[in-house]
Amino acid sequence: MSDINDQDLGMHRNITRRDFLNGVAVAAGATLLPPNLLADGDPENSPTYYPPTLTGLRGSHVGAFEAIHSLRDGNFWDTAGKPQDTGEDYDLIVVGGGISGLSSAYYFQRAAGGKAKILILENHDDFGGHAKRNEFTVGQRRMLGYGGTFAIQSPAPYSTVAKDMIRDLGIDVGSYQKYNNRDLYSSQGLAAYMFFDKETFGADKLVPDPAPLSEGEAGDLSITAPDAWKRFLAEAPLSEKAKQDFVRMHQGKEDYMPGLSQTEKRFRLARMSCAKYLTDIAGFSPEIVKWYQACTHSDFGVGLDAVSAQDAWAAIDLPGFQGLNLSPEPGPGQNRDAIRSAEADQYFFHFPDGNASIARLLVRKLIPDAIPGTTVHDVVTARANYAKLDESGSNIKIRLNSPVVRVKHQGAAATAKGVEVAYVRGGKVHTVRAKNCVLACWHVVIPYICEELPEKQKDALSSAAKVPLLYSNVVLNNWTSFKKLGTHYVASPGCYHTNLMLDLPVSIGDYRCSQKPEDPVVIHMTKTPCKPGLPARDQHVMGRVQIYSTQFETIERKIRDQMARILGPGGFEPARDIAAITVNRWPHGYAYEYNSLWDKFWLEGTETPCEVARRPYGRIAIANADAAAYAYTDAAIDQAYRAVQELVKA
Numbered sequence: 001m002s003d004i005n006d007q008d009l010g011m012h013r014n015i016t017r018r019d020f021l022n023g024v025a026v027a028a029g030a031t032l033l034p035p036n037l038l039a040d041g042d043p044e045n046s047p048t049y050y051p052p053t054l055t056g057l058r059g060s061h062v063g064a065f066e067a068i069h070s071l072r073d074g075n076f077w078d079t080a081g082k083p084q085d086t087g088e089d090y091d092l093i094v095v096g097g098g099i100s101g102l103s104s105a106y107y108f109q110r111a112a113g114g115k116a117k118i119l120i121l122e123n124h125d126d127f128g129g130h131a132k133r134n135e136f137t138v139g140q141r142r143m144l145g146y147g148g149t150f151a152i153q154s155p156a157p158y159s160t161v162a163k164d165m166i167r168d169l170g171i172d173v174g175s176y177q178k179y180n181n182r183d184l185y186s187s188q189g190l191a192a193y194m195f196f197d198k199e200t201f202g203a204d205k206l207v208p209d210p211a212p213l214s215e216g217e218a219g220d221l222s223i224t225a226p227d228a229w230k231r232f233l234a235e236a237p238l239s240e241k242a243k244q245d246f247v248r249m250h251q252g253k254e255d256y257m258p259g260l261s262q263t264e265k266r267f268r269l270a271r272m273s274c275a276k277y278l279t280d281i282a283g284f285s286p287e288i289v290k291w292y293q294a295c296t297h298s299d300f301g302v303g304l305d306a307v308s309a310q311d312a313w314a315a316i317d318l319p320g321f322q323g324l325n326l327s328p329e330p331g332p333g334q335n336r337d338a339i340r341s342a343e344a345d346q347y348f349f350h351f352p353d354g355n356a357s358i359a360r361l362l363v364r365k366l367i368p369d370a371i372p373g374t375t376v377h378d379v380v381t382a383r384a385n386y387a388k389l390d391e392s393g394s395n396i397k398i399r400l401n402s403p404v405v406r407v408k409h410q411g412a413a414a415t416a417k418g419v420e421v422a423y424v425r426g427g428k429v430h431t432v433r434a435k436n437c438v439l440a441c442w443h444v445v446i447p448y449i450c451e452e453l454p455e456k457q458k459d460a461l462s463s464a465a466k467v468p469l470l471y472s473n474v475v476l477n478n479w480t481s482f483k484k485l486g487t488h489y490v491a492s493p494g495c496y497h498t499n500l501m502l503d504l505p506v507s508i509g510d511y512r513c514s515q516k517p518e519d520p521v522v523i524h525m526t527k528t529p530c531k532p533g534l535p536a537r538d539q540h541v542m543g544r545v546q547i548y549s550t551q552f553e554t555i556e557r558k559i560r561d562q563m564a565r566i567l568g569p570g571g572f573e574p575a576r577d578i579a580a581i582t583v584n585r586w587p588h589g590y591a592y593e594y595n596s597l598w599d600k601f602w603l604e605g606t607e608t609p610c611e612v613a614r615r616p617y618g619r620i621a622i623a624n625a626d627a628a629a630y631a632y633t634d635a636a637i638d639q640a641y642r643a644v645q646e647l648v649k650a
């Protein structure tokens with residue numbers, strides 16, 4: 001942290017509904033059920049109920065997780081009281097209202113010819129799961145941000161099933177460039193920059209990045225500042241050796257593994273961390289590792305210390321490998337994010353609220369009155385009517401603020417005609433019944449809510465602990481400081497958030513992106529909490545604990561401080577320029593993907609835990625992206641399709 005005082009940071013300004021609650025403290029407190037679950041009535045029916053506009057701490061917000069955590073801790077039923085039977089009966093109950101849960105309802109309804117009665121139960125106050133919409137208003141201007149899932153994009157091509165759904169929702173993926181103002185920032189002379197912070201590199205310094213690695217969310221980074229190499233070499237606070245190594249890394253052609261065959265090289269690269277390769281094999285300065293440490297965060301959720309050299313090379317085109325002449329074919333145990341496909345690269349579409357638009361289009365298919373409009377254009381600005389999600393006369397209902405705490409067959413699983421599901425709402429436990437159930441929630445939750453599953457399957461489900469992430473959206477009154485500094489994207493690997501960027505300039509329907517530096521804009525910042533030096537899964541655990549136990553005020557202060565230090569020389573003043581902050585906290589973020597460093601079964605090609613975890617059990621089928629161990633929207637869709645097929649064919 002810098003010495004900038006609270007007044008200058010603007011900590012005194014009431015810009016947001018500041019949420020000082022510490023999630024862990026609430027969970028550990030005397031009341032196991034959080035305030036919104038204790039409230040009687042249906043908050044969604046209030047005309048002011050509109051979660052996308054809530055600022056402060058979102059994502060896994062206070063109120064969403066406490067009941068499930070107390071279930072995990074074994075004390076939920078001590079105080080839960082006797083469940084009350086709602087008397088409701090459905091053809092299908094879906095646990096989890098993310099893309100996979102909504103897709104499950106879509107496929108089941110289609111199989112039933114539109115006649116099925118379906119209930120979706122979701123613990124958050126909004127639908128969409130990771131596909132989260134953030135909305136802001138500055139003056140007359142309404143702005144959107146993605147609080148989670150950024151875009152239709154996947155390392156592997158979408159399946160026919162997933163493509164068919166995207167088409168059925170009205171999304172013409174090939175038309176994306178019509179909406180993307182891709183030259184906006186380059187026409188303003190903006191390029192990628194590097195921020196060296198004094199805690200990590202000895203001095204705060206912003207310099208042009210002469211060779212930025214691609215970062216999907218930042219758009220096109222291929223245009224660099226004209227004097228980038230010269231300024232980097234003159235100004236970067238690195239030792240002379242590190243600067244020379246940086247040049248060698250990008251321009252050298254040396255084979256650092258002479259005498260080894262392709263197979264031998266790949267065998268070794270799959271088993272060693274990228275950090276080790278760069279320092280011990282290629283002989284680069286440790287300062288190089290410090291700079292690139294976070295470059296694998298957005299794919300893998302950990303840094304170079306815990307990603308194999310093979311995966312870092314293949315997934316993000318990390319330089320330093322060109323002299324090895326590696327063939328592009330996938331090597332042993334290569335992570336799925338590191339297997340690139342030209343066809344998949346073409347299949348890209350970003351809505352201003354990310355894939356929350358997909359969630360909204362799915363909800364429109366299921367409950368047309370909930371999302372006004374008819375086209376993929378009008379969905380972007382449509383105001384969802386939350387009161388329509390759970391109407392008594394409707395065949396399909398989405399019940400928010402309703403964590404499921406128990407799923408059990410009515411009788412023996414093999415012969416049962418249905419399941420009973422218990423969930424918490426308004427401070428009480430309720431039960432509902434259905435002929436079928438899809439568990440589209442996170443796999444780590446399932447063993448706690450569905451105790452009757454076989455032990456081996458529960459172990460496999462438990463091993464799917466997700467990757468934690470923070471996606472922070474900061475609304476600025478203008479972006480003149482970016483213009484003055486000449487940047488739209490800054491990598492800052494030593495800082496709390498490891499990058500910051502101007503929003504991708506996309507305009508669809510009535511929605512217009514920020515067009516000129518004087519206009520308000522959304523800045524996107526990401527953080528992948530991890531603990532370098534530990535095995536990857538342990539790093540995810542530490543990161544999860546860290547973000548569950550960090551208050552919004554702390555994150556806000558870090559955001560303001562980081563922006564002041566990076567953008568201050570461009571005239572940025574946090575107290576004056578920041579209009580709103582939403583921090584989307586995802587302690588259970590990306591699905592865990594298998595890799596050659598930490599998962600022996602993956603390297604050896606034997607059965608994977610997700611194959612065991614997703615087995616159907618009686619009338620219960622299991623979806624979610626976790627079921628594919630693949631952290632992408634297409635996995636959530638494909639797994640929903642499979643789960644529904646298992647139920648309708650059984």
Ligand SMILES: Cc1cc2nc3c(=O)[nH]c(=O)nc-3n(C[C@H](O)[C@H](O)[C@H](O)COP(=O)(O)OP(=O)(O)OC[C@H]3O[C@@H](n4cnc5c(N)ncnc54)[C@H](O)[C@@H]3O)c2cc1C
Nearest residue numbers: 096098099100123129130149150151404441624625632633
């Ligand atoms: C920050 C972030 C960025 C991403 N970016 C991209 C991207 O750009 N492109 C891409 O393709 N993929 C991306 N992904 C991955 C993608 O979002 C997911 O693969 C996909 O959306 C997962 O959908 P899902 O329905 O399987 O899970 P989720 O979206 O997690 O939905 C599961 C839902 O179940 C709920 N739930 C859990 N337990 C219970 C319970 N007991 N009772 C009721 N409900 C429960 C959860 O709260 C959640 O809402 C991203 C993920 C994250 C976290």
